Amino acid sequence: MLLEINPLVLPDIGLVFWNTIAFLLLLVVLGKFAWKPILKAISDREQGIEEALAKADKMKADITAMQNENEALLAKAREERATLIKDAKEASEKMVADAKDKAKSEYERIVADAQVAITQQKNAALTEVKNQVGTLVVEVAEKVLRRELSNKAEQETYIKQIADGVKLN
Amino acid sequence: MACRPIKSILALCLSLFLLLNSTKILANDTTAVATEHVAKEEGSFNVTETILEHIKDDHSWHLWGHLSISLPVILYSPQGLEIFSSSHFLNEHHENVVYEGKQNYKLFDGKTKVVNAAGEIDIAASKKLWDFSITKNVASLFISVFILLLVFLTASAAYKKTGIKTAPKGVQSFMEPIILFVRDEIAIPNIGAKRFARYMPFLLTIFFLILTNNFLGLIPVFPGGANVSGNIAFTMTLAVFVFIVVNLSSNKNYWEHIFWMPGMHWSMKLFLAPIELIGVFNKPISLMIRLFANITAGHILVLSLVCLIFIFKTIYASAIAVPFVVFIGLIELLVAFLQAYIFTMLTAMYIGMATEEAHHAAHDEVGATNNNAHH
Numbered sequence: 001m002l003l004e005i006n007p008l009v010l011p012d013i014g015l016v017f018w019n020t021i022a023f024l025l026l027l028v029v030l031g032k033f034a035w036k037p038i039l040k041a042i043s044d045r046e047q048g049i050e051e052a053l054a055k056a057d058k059m060k061a062d063i064t065a066m067q068n069e070n071e072a073l074l075a076k077a078r079e080e081r082a083t084l085i086k087d088a089k090e091a092s093e094k095m096v097a098d099a100k101d102k103a104k105s106e107y108e109r110i111v112a113d114a115q116v117a118i119t120q121q122k123n124a125a126l127t128e129v130k131n132q133v134g135t136l137v138v139e140v141a142e143k144v145l146r147r148e149l150s151n152k153a154e155q156e157t158y159i160k161q162i163a164d165g166v167k168l169n
Numbered sequence: 170m171a172c173r174p175i176k177s178i179l180a181l182c183l184s185l186f187l188l189l190n191s192t193k194i195l196a197n198d199t200t201a202v203a204t205e206h207v208a209k210e211e212g213s214f215n216v217t218e219t220i221l222e223h224i225k226d227d228h229s230w231h232l233w234g235h236l237s238i239s240l241p242v243i244l245y246s247p248q249g250l251e252i253f254s255s256s257h258f259l260n261e262h263h264e265n266v267v268y269e270g271k272q273n274y275k276l277f278d279g280k281t282k283v284v285n286a287a288g289e290i291d292i293a294a295s296k297k298l299w300d301f302s303i304t305k306n307v308a309s310l311f312i313s314v315f316i317l318l319l320v321f322l323t324a325s326a327a328y329k330k331t332g333i334k335t336a337p338k339g340v341q342s343f344m345e346p347i348i349l350f351v352r353d354e355i356a357i358p359n360i361g362a363k364r365f366a367r368y369m370p371f372l373l374t375i376f377f378l379i380l381t382n383n384f385l386g387l388i389p390v391f392p393g394g395a396n397v398s399g400n401i402a403f404t405m406t407l408a409v410f411v412f413i414v415v416n417l418s419s420n421k422n423y424w425e426h427i428f429w430m431p432g433m434h435w436s437m438k439l440f441l442a443p444i445e446l447i448g449v450f451n452k453p454i455s456l457m458i459r460l461f462a463n464i465t466a467g468h469i470l471v472l473s474l475v476c477l478i479f480i481f482k483t484i485y486a487s488a489i490a491v492p493f494v495v496f497i498g499l500i501e502l503l504v505a506f507l508q509a510y511i512f513t514m515l516t517a518m519y520i521g522m523a524t525e526e527a528h529h530a531a532h533d534e535v536g537a538t539n540n541n542a543h544h
Contacts, residue, residue, distance in 0.1 A: 007278060008465060011402035012226060014243075014300045018307040019406040022314045026378060031370035034321035038348060039369055041328040048333060 136166055214479045220472045224396050224465060225279055227305040228255035232391050240308055244281065245299040248272060255302070272298075306403070309395030313381040320344065321377070351376050351513065359517035364524050368517070371414055375407060376513040383464060383505030387498065398508075399464030401457065408457035411516045415452070419523035452519050456512055463508050467501045 140162050144155065231237040239256035248271040257268040258276045267275045267284055272294060275284045281302070283294035303311075320340055327341040337345045351373055356365040382398040397403050425431065427445040430438050474497060477490045 007221070007225060007280075009401050009461075011400075011405050012280075012300065012304070013402075014302050014304060015226065015306050015310075015400060015402035016406050017301055018303070019310060019403050022310050023374065023378065023406065023410060026314055026317060027370060027374045029318060030321055030374055034325040035370040035373050037325045038321070038328055038345075039352070039366075041333050042345065042349065042352075045333040 140166070214476075214482075216473070216476045216480060219476060219479075220469055223472055224399065224468050226395075226400065227279055228258065228276065228281075228302060230305045230308060230391060230395075238391075240305065241303045242274075242281065243301040243303065244270070244274070245301060246272065246283075246294070247297055305395045306397045306400055309385060309392070309397050310382070310403070312392045313378065313385055313397070317377055317381055347377075348373060355510070355514050355517045359514065359521040360524065361521060365517075368414070368418075368520055371410075372513050372517055375411075375516060376509050379407070379460065379512055380506065380509035383509060384502075386464060386468065387501055387505060396465065396468055399461060399468055401461045404457040404461040407460075407512070408453035411456060411519065412450075412453040415516075415519045415523045416449070418520055420526070422525060422527040423523045425527070452515075456515060460508055460512055463504060467497070467504055470497050471501065 140159070143162060144159050228242060229237045229239050239254045242251075242253055242255050242258075244251045251270045253268065253270060258265060258274075260266045265276050267273050267288065272291075273284045273286075274281050275288070276282070277290065281298065281300050283291040283298055285291045321344065324341045324344045327338065331338070336342070352365070352369060355376075356369055356372055360368055379398055382403070385393040386396050386398055388394060427449065428442050430441045430445070433441065471494055474490045474493045478484065478486045480486075
């Protein structure tokens, strides 16, 4: 046979037999008690690291989102504060203006009322003066008429006296 | 951390290579003693015989000087099973003698043969003889199995003990990068992330078994020194396992690409089918030959360089031989790893090709890649 020319390339059945047994033994024993647990441990660790990294990334993203949210909230609050201040200012200005307007109109009303009252009293006073003057005239006329009957000179003096006695006030 | 074990292994290998020279001299001395009368007659040193003797399997494991371990011989013949020590094959002068068991046995070129009364080989009876002896290679294989079990069961226990939260320590930290290398550089790229997990135990076992035997083969003294991964029986067995695994996991798409290549003219399909069919067997055969040839060649190279000293018959030849042996030894360390990697990588590639799903859109491309891979 061709293979027998070189003893190196002629396989011995003994080594084939023992090698088959040795290889199958290694495959079964190492497969069950070494490769499986080792590979599982390695992949578990890798998965753990991956998860931890993903978690860290997520937390980072969460923190960033939170910061953004905070900033947005702050900006909104600032805006609201500005609006509030502006509104308050406007309201107070309006109040002051309203108060001023009201005071002015009240004043005008009071003044107008006072004028009306003054006019009324003036008229009333004039009317009374007129009435008194009328009465006095009648009285004077009565007294004059009575004195006329006795003395002319005296009559005139008397009228003068009465006229002096009339005080228009 | 990971650097320290590598350094110590390198240092160990280097010092063992330096040791090799002294032990090899002794070893060759004994060879010279064994073949004393022949050597005296010829007055020369048979390099080929010496080298082949160191590369071939043996029934005893030479330690140093005249000391060697006799390994058990296990024979199965129609006469039944026989177990006896290989020391019975040698007399006190280290000469081959006939052992009288159920039949008469004698070693010829390290192989057990049945001999007749005249001391000649009984060819018919020898053909019925099955030799399951624990030879040097088998013993070395058992040592590597023991080492592998010890190392990886320890590593596995470490994972159980420390859990997955802590960083790996000791043997665990040394083996984890290699396991990850097999997974991330060999299995996943060739088989794909979906299916690789099923084949990981097979690939890891093949890788570490070859690697351990390659390294053990580089150690010139016991417990190394055997040439297991450079033995055709060893590589053949692994190649057969690869053949079985690849074909058991093959799908319809794989066989379609072999017998009726899609996207080709029918004449081309007819032409390609036998070539592809040969490829099915060629793939494991190439694995077998590649590992055997690489490791054996390395051993022959180292032994040849050492033999220079005996060819020139002067100790000064070692001034050239030793640095070369160290240099080749370092390259052999690389080759030991490289061949384990290549064997496993090609196995993964063959499995990947056999399990690849058909994707019709890129059919021509797939065909092209398969073709390239085959040739």
